[in-house]
Amino acid sequence: MGEIILSLKNIKKRFGETEVLKGISLDVEQGEFITLLGSSGCGKTTTLRIIAGLEEPDQGQVILEGRDVTKLEPHKRNVNTVFQSYALFPHMDVASNVAYGLKIRKVPKTEQKKKVEDVLNLVQLGEYGKRYPSELSGGQRQRVAIARAIVNNPRVLLLDEPLGALDLQLRRQMQIELKRLQKRLGITFIYITHDQEEAINMSDRIVVMNQGIFEQMGTPDEVYNHPLTSYVARFVGSANIFHRDGKAYAIRSEHVLFSKEETYPYRGVVKEKSFAGGQLRVLMQLPDGQEITASRHGIDAQVAEGDTVCLGWEPDHAVPVRE
Amino acid sequence: MKNKTKLPGIFLGIVLVVMYLPILMVVLYSFNEGKLIASWKGFSLDWYVQLFQDEEIWEAVKNSLILGLLSCFSAAIMGTLGAVGMARVKWRTKGAVEYISTIPIMIPEIILGMVFLTFFHLLNLPNGMVTLVIAHTAFCIPYIYMMVKARLVGMDKALEEAAQDLGATPVRTFFDITLPLILPAVASGCLLAFAMSWDDVIISIFVTGPRVTTLPIKIYTQMKTGVTPEINALCTVMLGVTVLVLTLSGFIQKRFQKKQL
Numbered sequence: 001m002g003e004i005i006l007s008l009k010n011i012k013k014r015f016g017e018t019e020v021l022k023g024i025s026l027d028v029e030q031g032e033f034i035t036l037l038g039s040s041g042c043g044k045t046t047t048l049r050i051i052a053g054l055e056e057p058d059q060g061q062v063i064l065e066g067r068d069v070t071k072l073e074p075h076k077r078n079v080n081t082v083f084q085s086y087a088l089f090p091h092m093d094v095a096s097n098v099a100y101g102l103k104i105r106k107v108p109k110t111e112q113k114k115k116v117e118d119v120l121n122l123v124q125l126g127e128y129g130k131r132y133p134s135e136l137s138g139g140q141r142q143r144v145a146i147a148r149a150i151v152n153n154p155r156v157l158l159l160d161e162p163l164g165a166l167d168l169q170l171r172r173q174m175q176i177e178l179k180r181l182q183k184r185l186g187i188t189f190i191y192i193t194h195d196q197e198e199a200i201n202m203s204d205r206i207v208v209m210n211q212g213i214f215e216q217m218g219t220p221d222e223v224y225n226h227p228l229t230s231y232v233a234r235f236v237g238s239a240n241i242f243h244r245d246g247k248a249y250a251i252r253s254e255h256v257l258f259s260k261e262e263t264y265p266y267r268g269v270v271k272e273k274s275f276a277g278g279q280l281r282v283l284m285q286l287p288d289g290q291e292i293t294a295s296r297h298g299i300d301a302q303v304a305e306g307d308t309v310c311l312g313w314e315p316d317h318a319v320p321v322r323e
Numbered sequence: 324m325k326n327k328t329k330l331p332g333i334f335l336g337i338v339l340v341v342m343y344l345p346i347l348m349v350v351l352y353s354f355n356e357g358k359l360i361a362s363w364k365g366f367s368l369d370w371y372v373q374l375f376q377d378e379e380i381w382e383a384v385k386n387s388l389i390l391g392l393l394s395c396f397s398a399a400i401m402g403t404l405g406a407v408g409m410a411r412v413k414w415r416t417k418g419a420v421e422y423i424s425t426i427p428i429m430i431p432e433i434i435l436g437m438v439f440l441t442f443f444h445l446l447n448l449p450n451g452m453v454t455l456v457i458a459h460t461a462f463c464i465p466y467i468y469m470m471v472k473a474r475l476v477g478m479d480k481a482l483e484e485a486a487q488d489l490g491a492t493p494v495r496t497f498f499d500i501t502l503p504l505i506l507p508a509v510a511s512g513c514l515l516a517f518a519m520s521w522d523d524v525i526i527s528i529f530v531t532g533p534r535v536t537t538l539p540i541k542i543y544t545q546m547k548t549g550v551t552p553e554i555n556a557l558c559t560v561m562l563g564v565t566v567l568v569l570t571l572s573g574f575i576q577k578r579f580q581k582k583q584l
Binding site for chain 1: 479481482484485486487488489491492500503
């Protein structure tokens with residue numbers, strides 16, 4: 001266990017009638033890459049804004065490096081944020097954008113210049129110092145936003161869906177680059193996304209959020225292979241939730257076996273076949289109305305819509321979960 | 324589908340005839356050598372020479388400029404701070420407050436003039452430049468307020484948050500980020516307000532004193548003795564200034580929009 005750099009203690013926050021955060025707690029270790037994963041409106045951005053000081057919680061504490069910063073204004077906190085919209089200052093060129101935090105902390109001019117140069121080289125934008133944000137592509141703006149934050153050497157870097165506006169290819173590339181950058185700098189990253197692939201690829205630890213609570217915290221392996229709740233199983237593993245004898249089990253679609261000939265414990269009717277992302281998905285309905293999806297690589301499958309099939313799974317692959 | 328309506332042409336024709344033809348006449352006759360409006364006697368710049376030698380006119384120009392600049396300046400500060408402040412609060416009565424702040428544009432000027440006259444009289448404030456500046460500031464504020472507000476609505480709130488996140492105090496954020504970004508809106512609001520102040524006659528007549536004459540008032544009072552070519556020349560000059568100011572205002576806005584993300 002490393003040193004705890006940031007703690008959230010029972011944070012609650014409501015906006016008007018809606019309770020956005022219902023008492024969340026979290027300990028983040030120094031140098032950790034931690035991802036808050038959840039669909040929109042689950043409270044992940046609010047959590048980030050509370051850490052940054054842009055919102056004040058109604059209840060609970062934010063402890064940064066052993067100090068209670070709950071009521072501290074954002075400009076006095078040693079955390080920096082990469083905003084979803086990047087929030088680059090349109091009237092300043094790239095170098096001035098990046099130097100802004102240093103300028104405010106009155107870092108000597110020559111040192112500022114050196115640091116800005118270094119960090120721009122680090123994000124592969126060495127040549128772009130004199131450009132304005134409006135003259136950059138989405139991916140380049142994204143890098144500037146990261147450079148502007150990390151140049152201040154924050155203890156914790158907060159990233160609010162930083163890759164959300166990029167296309168898929170660029171996003172994959174930036175995922176790798178970000179992860180590499182994080183390892184190299186050793187800065188603690190708190191990363192927000194609604195993309196479970198992104199979370200699994202990059203994180204040391206994933207926090208799955210749903211409706212203002214933390215459903216599960218753990219390594220990518222834990223949340224993917226051992227979901228504790230049906231929400232986590234569905235959201236992270238796109239798993240089927242199978243009910244039997246008043247209990248719920250999560251079964252990932254690639255683990256569902258089905259066949260017309262062989263004997264498996266359940267019978268079902270094929271309702272739908274679809275092909276997406278290199279995967280064939282077969283939706284089957286059980287006599288009691290429950291639906292189970294199976295997935296296979298490739299397009300080969302010997303069943304057609306309307307066929308009655310046998311289906312089942314290895315006992316190990318049915319993970320008991322809470323509703 | 325082909326659009327065969329003749330409406331745009333008709334509209335343009337009406338605008339040209341009722342609006343621009345009279346203007347053209349005034350401009351044309353300001354270069355007329357003869358004294359009568361009705362007949363063209365040949366090209367001459369005599370009326371402009373006479374106009375620029377008229378000390379009363381220069382006095383009026385000076386007053387109008389001072390009035391316009393002073394009221395623009397104070398309206399710019401109040402309108403800007405008002406718009407920035409209102410953008411930050413989440414009052415339930417916000418809509419009402421905004422309505423109240425912009426309604427002076429809709430109130431008939433004759434009523435505003437009356438109201439100011441009564442108000443200054445109650446305050447025992449002698450009519451003159453001071454009352455003029457107060458009244459003009461009051462009706463200039465909405466123009467700047469609306470311009471700046473429109474700009475703030477289009478501005479990413481995260482920009483100010485990013486500055487604070489990078490260590491800037493709220494005051495520093497205002498001067499480093501907010502102000503530079505709304506400055507073009509303030510400037511074009513100022514020019515618009517100046518154009519309004521520059522040609523205002525109704526409110527001014529109510530609140531001005533006997534010794535202070537602005538340019539539009541000067542024109543109005545001279546008209547009582549008949550339309551002279553000198554007045555035509557003066558109108559042409561005023562028209563020129565107004566068009567210049569408004570074009571500049573539009574230009575600032577356009578250029579600024581291009582620079583945005």
